[in-house]
Amino acid sequence: MALDTAEQAPRLLAAADAGEPLEVVTHVGRDVLANAAHFATVPKAVYEYVSNSIDATPPGRACTVRVDIAASGPQRRITIADDASGMSRELLRAFFTMHGENVQRRAGRKVRGRFGTGKIAAFGRADRLRVDTVQRGLRNVVELAKSDLENARPGRPIRVREVAIDEPTAEADGTLVTIEGLHRGTRADRAEIVRYLQRLLGRHLVQHRVYVEGERVSYAPPDALEEHRFASPERLTELASGPLELVVRIAARPLTPEENGIAVLCNGFLNAMTLAGCEGKPEAQYLFGELEAAVLDDDTSPVPAFLATRDLTLNPWHPTVAELLPWVRASIETVRRELVRRAGDRRRAAEQQELARLGDDISTLLNAIYRGERVRLVKGAPRDVAPRADEPAPAPAAAPVAPVAPRRDRGVARGPRAPGGPLEPPPVVEAAAPTLGGGAYGTFQVLFRHAGEASPRAFYRPDERGIVMNLDHPEAIASLRNGGPNSPFFAHYCYRTAMEEFTLAMVADLGYPDAPEIAREIRERSDKYSRQFAPAILRLALGSEEGEVTPGD
Numbered sequence: 001m002a003l004d005t006a007e008q009a010p011r012l013l014a015a016a017d018a019g020e021p022l023e024v025v026t027h028v029g030r031d032v033l034a035n036a037a038h039f040a041t042v043p044k045a046v047y048e049y050v051s052n053s054i055d056a057t058p059p060g061r062a063c064t065v066r067v068d069i070a071a072s073g074p075q076r077r078i079t080i081a082d083d084a085s086g087m088s089r090e091l092l093r094a095f096f097t098m099h100g101e102n103v104q105r106r107a108g109r110k111v112r113g114r115f116g117t118g119k120i121a122a123f124g125r126a127d128r129l130r131v132d133t134v135q136r137g138l139r140n141v142v143e144l145a146k147s148d149l150e151n152a153r154p155g156r157p158i159r160v161r162e163v164a165i166d167e168p169t170a171e172a173d174g175t176l177v178t179i180e181g182l183h184r185g186t187r188a189d190r191a192e193i194v195r196y197l198q199r200l201l202g203r204h205l206v207q208h209r210v211y212v213e214g215e216r217v218s219y220a221p222p223d224a225l226e227e228h229r230f231a232s233p234e235r236l237t238e239l240a241s242g243p244l245e246l247v248v249r250i251a252a253r254p255l256t257p258e259e260n261g262i263a264v265l266c267n268g269f270l271n272a273m274t275l276a277g278c279e280g281k282p283e284a285q286y287l288f289g290e291l292e293a294a295v296l297d298d299d300t301s302p303v304p305a306f307l308a309t310r311d312l313t314l315n316p317w318h319p320t321v322a323e324l325l326p327w328v329r330a331s332i333e334t335v336r337r338e339l340v341r342r343a344g345d346r347r348r349a350a351e352q353q354e355l356a357r358l359g360d361d362i363s364t365l366l367n368a369i370y371r372g373e374r375v376r377l378v379k380g381a382p383r384d385v386a387p388r389a390d391e392p393a394p395a396p397a398a399a400p401v402a403p404v405a406p407r408r409d410r411g412v413a414r415g416p417r418a419p420g421g422p423l424e425p426p427p428v429v430e431a432a433a434p435t436l437g438g439g440a441y442g443t444f445q446v447l448f449r450h451a452g453e454a455s456p457r458a459f460y461r462p463d464e465r466g467i468v469m470n471l472d473h474p475e476a477i478a479s480l481r482n483g484g485p486n487s488p489f490f491a492h493y494c495y496r497t498a499m500e501e502f503t504l505a506m507v508a509d510l511g512y513p514d515a516p517e518i519a520r521e522i523r524e525r526s527d528k529y530s531r532q533f534a535p536a537i538l539r540l541a542l543g544s545e546e547g548e549v550t551p552g553d
């Protein structure tokens with residue numbers, strides 16, 4: 001409450017001198033304006049009056065509230081008309097009591113009203129409030145202007161202008177609130193009001209009929225693909241005097257900030273939205289849901305769960321909120337992590353498709369070359385030349401090459417893993433000197449596999465008639481980091497590597513006695529050197545801002 005000591009000091013001193021007791025008083029005008037500052041947007045102010053209408057509806061009845069934006073001369077005004085219980089002159093007195101206790105709540109009804117400040121929401125963005133209300137055949141009309149508040153004297157009540165007092169009328173019960181003299185530049189957008197009411201009133205819109213500019217506001221939660229329910233842990237259940245249920249839903253599309261998060265409801269009214277610390281984390285933008293926790297509203301703790309500012313946040317210092325937030329966070333995290341896992345699977349599947357397409361393109365090219373080369377080999381292949389007597393006979397082209405000793409130079413960089421990860425821990429494939437299938441004509445393929453970091457960049461698998469591109473090789477990893485599987489950079493790496501492997505296999509296949517051995521030597525050395533190139537290629541991907549890349553990071 002605003003207690004302006006500077007202004008009041010002389011008066012208080014005079015009173016003390018006169019022997020009067022000291023009192024806490026308030027500057028009502030400043031108090032009202034300070035509270036009105038919380039209603040800085042038209043939708044927020046409109047919601048306050050609509051929620052008052054719903055609160056004032058007799059139990060079991062449906063209420064109709066009409067919100068209209070009207071132009072009156074150069075000025076705009078907003079009206080909120082309801083067919084609720086209306087107010088008598090006595091109730092109007094309660095209406096104009098700042099921070100007054102909510103009469104319906106006192107009578108045990110489950111209502112939104114709590115703070116006793118919503119009535120002044122109009123002064124957030126406007127200069128005048130008019131209330132025209134009928135109850136049991138009597139009509140009262142009152143007005144309050146911002147200038148009345150500004151001109152109020154400290155410690156003195158503010159007189160409300162009474163336009164009609166207990167005027168007999170045949171009109172039905174109900175209240176018409178008018179927000180007049182909207183400040184210049186204030187947005188009064190129909191769609192924004194609708195969205196705000198949808199969000200704040202939620203399921204109340206099913207029972208009660210709220211119209212904005214003649215159009216009914218519907219209950220429109222985002223479409224959910226899935227729903228996960230979580231029961232409150234024991235300690236929280238005890239604090240809440242009963243179990244709570246949290247529903248976490250997965251939306252079909254990324255949500256707007258207004259939709260995103262768990263709606264903390266008290267008797268169906270939205271009091272807070274929270275992602276409980278998961279804000280901004282991957283996939284969190286798909287999560288929404290609700291938690292009905294009337295216990296937070298009923299509670300009489302000296303620390304409130306929600307503040308009169310109505311900023312839709314939970315007060316983490318409230319004892320039940322302190323217990324509730326970790327549970328909400330853990331529940332959201334369970335669903336979010338599952339979404340992250342699925343997103344990873346989807347990305348890997350897309351990458352697999354991309355790699356398969358790249359493999360097809362390369363193998364089509366190599367097959368065409370292979371067919372051309374075979375024709376020429378058949379004509380004048382050295383294999384046709386009989387070996388000299390002092391030379392050992394060349395190994396038959398298709399003969400399996402003896403395994404070589406395991407490599408000791410296990411490569412250089414162990415950069416970030418290529419997307420996908422190994423399917424199984426793969427055995428090290430030795431850099432043997434395979435050939436292209438013993439001279440048989442036909443097609444072969446280019447395959448992408450996770451063959452382990454120590455295996456060669458590429459190798460031939462006779463059983464699959466395919467050149468396997470090893471995605472775990474440091475150079476492959478580094479090349480993939482330069483834009484992913486459909487980047488020209490990675491495609492070029494694959495074309496070149498497959499072409500080199502193909503060349504070596506072709507050379508090994510020529511029939512020269514030492515060709516397989518030389519091809520193997522070249523392959524081993526090329527692989528070794530490529531591992532030393534890999535960190536430099538990775539640095540290209542990471543860019544200068546990430547600085548030096550340490551092998552093994």
Ligand SMILES: Nc1ncnc2c1ncn2[C@@H]1O[C@H](COP(=O)(O)OP(=O)(O)OP(=O)(O)O)[C@@H](O)[C@H]1O
Nearest residue numbers: 052053056086095102113114115116117118119175
């Ligand atoms: N449209 C209405 N019809 C009947 N009574 C109303 C209407 N609007 C307000 N009232 C009465 O006026 C009182 C004051 O309203 P106000 O919005 O200031 O406080 P509240 O709803 O109790 O609390 P909160 O500040 O949390 O909204 C309400 O408690 C209710 O009794």
Ligand SMILES: [Mg+2]
Nearest residue numbers: 048052113118
């Ligand atoms: Mg209210």
